[in-house]
Amino acid sequence: MFAVYAKEANTDDPLASLVVGERPEPEVPAGWVRVSVKAASLNMHDLWTLRGVGIKQEQFPMILGCDGAGVLDDGTEVVIHSVINDDSWHGDDTLDPKRTLLTEKHQGTFADYVVVPARNVLPKPAGLSFAEASTMGTAWLTAYRMLFVKSGLRPGQTMLVQGASGGVATALVQLGRAAGMRVWVTGRSEDKRALAVELGAHEAFEPGSRLPERVDAVFETVGKATWSHSVKSLKPGGVIVVSGSTSGPDASAELQRVFFLQLRVIGSTMGTRDELANLLSYVELAGIRPRIGDELPFTEAGRGFTNMLKGATAGKIVFAH
Known part of the structure; x- marks a missing residue:
């Protein structure tokens, strides 16, 4: 074959x-x-x-x-x-x-x-x-678990997606917008940032940019290149959900900021069969393509x-x- x-x-x-x-x-x-x-x-x-x-x-x-x-x-x-x-x-x-x-x-x-x-x-x-x-089975399932199972975000809160154009990132933008989050992204190029806005992001920023305000959650798949910005972008008590490190894993931990602001760092890998079933139902109900x-x-x-x-x-x- x-x-x-x-x-x-x-x-x-x-x-x-x-x-x-x-x-x-x-x-x-x-x-x-x-x-x-x-x-x-x-x-x-x-x-x-x-x-x-x-x-x-x-x-x-x-x-x-x-x-x-x-x-x-x-x-x-x-x-x-x-x-x-x-x-x-x-x-x-x-x-x-x-x-x-x-x-x-x-x-x-x-x-x-x-x-x-x-x-x-x-x-x-x-x-x-x-x-x-x-x-659906890898990128979108990973995004679904990060957002709905791990992050604890509620509609109306603000999320930052690092690296706007990859499969998991674009899924997070679409899922977050459909669920009523305020969605911010970073992207390396004007085209990538424009794509994120087209998919539903409320605002798109250059990597490392100072944001208008701190966010409730950051979704990380990039790793070394964005980690410090992710930690600095969080509100006290906020959460970083990590499912990858495409730019390398050896990021500075920023531990002083993590403990002083009581930040949470949560790992997330793929998802379960039941979560995939829920994801398939959700995209159909919400009309997401x-x-x-x-x-x-x-x-x-x-x-x-x-x-x-x-x-x-x-x-x-x-x-x-």
Whole structure:
């Protein structure tokens, strides 16, 4: 079958390990289902896989892709939940010490077919296209958990999203605006800031700018480059919710400010199957359509990876058959 995969780990030149070609069709274990993939979205996790982060050498070659939407063998249209839990686990999917994401142990969604446990598919909302639905399982689910499960924000409060144009950030802007938050963002370029305002941000600022006032919560996926600004932007008692560090993790902790102002720093990773179900219901009820920055055929996957590596994103990059 057709697939986009990593042939090996390459820390220094990840795109050199990217192959667009053929892989064997997957077998379907008992309790699992086969999905004919119609669309799948690109995530930073796929670049980490190409670099060999979070995957053992013996797992290569590995079909890439955490997210996807497609059709079961019986014709049911579905969205894929990418967190795969140990059979014995009960509780929050994200706290299972034996959990994996697609592309870490099991082959991913950038292919004609992917197989996942039966619990890992949910009905696709009729109002979303396959391309739009394919963005839900990682970036949008991460944003949903950060905002509605971890932050404690209430409608009318002010949130700051660092790094305005990535998949999680654009989802946070759209979700926050729909939920009645005052949404502020930072963005490196005028185009990125304009995109955030188009998606619902009330104001957009250059990175590191002094804000008109301090905010109730900051949503961090950038890390080193924005961390100090995030801490300084918070009201006393405010919260930073962190789900990534794309510019590097070695940020100054600013501990004096953290303890003196009683700030909270909360980690957030992905989300649960139930949270994905709630997210799918919410976007349908609220009439939210996720922003797709670029939709490419799977055969042009290399172009999408190149754009992500350069930071040339304006919403989610989606591959489709």
